[in-house]
């Protein structure tokens with residue numbers, strides 16, 4: 001499926017970018033790292049706003065970062081929230097991950113405690129036009 005070394009590398013990248021989270025309202029920091037088929041790792045953290053609904057999740061931040069860098073094909077995304085629980089992507093992020101066919105979602109409490117969930121399980125029967 002996906003190599004443990006790659007999972008750990010993505011989780012480490014997600015944890016590293018998580019410290020840059022801007023979350024003064026929820027105080028819940030999230031980091032995400034997506035692996036492109038170009039071999040590059042693109043990262044993003046959540047960025048909140050006083051107008052709460054404008055908040056950008058870590059996963060969508062990582063995806064837009066990748067696309068802006070020219071990458072549109074992906075192997076997996078890793079998401080790290082707090083150490084106690086997994087942080088599965090919200091519905092909006094699932095739809096964005098589906099747009100670019102990110103096949104695997106790695107949910108990590110830390111680099112060693114993680115689980116891999118296929119996106120198809122997180123978003124079955126998703127909306128698409130293409």
Ligand SMILES: O=c1ccn([C@H]2C[C@H](O)[C@@H](CO)O2)c(=O)[nH]1
Pocket residue numbers: 023026028029030045046047048055056057058059079087088089090093
């Ligand atoms: O998968 C998730 C779930 C939540 N958040 C962010 C949005 C908000 O800033 C904070 C609390 O919901 O966590 C993410 O970035 N990704």
Ligand SMILES: [Zn+2]
Pocket residue numbers: 057058059060089090091092093094
């Ligand atoms: Zn989200």
